Amino acid sequence: MTKAQRRFKAQIPMGYVTGCWDKDLAKFFLRMVATAEEGLRSDARSLWQEAKELHLIFCSIFRK
Numbered sequence: 001m002t003k004a005q006r007r008f009k010a011q012i013p014m015g016y017v018t019g020c021w022d023k024d025l026a027k028f029f030l031r032m033v034a035t036a037e038e039g040l041r042s043d044a045r046s047l048w049q050e051a052k053e054l055h056l057i058f059c060s061i062f063r064k
Contacts, residue, residue: 009061023055 001009027048034044 026051
């Protein structure tokens, strides 16, 4: 593992803790937008799915 890879992996837990709060808050607002505005529902759902996928990617990196 290179020095850059070790440094990146060391920074993930710090970002993961704050990222969990940000992820939940972002998903909450996207859910509120989808409920409030019918026209934005499909955009909000695609953004929610993207946020979920990014979260799963970082979780898999953190577990390795």
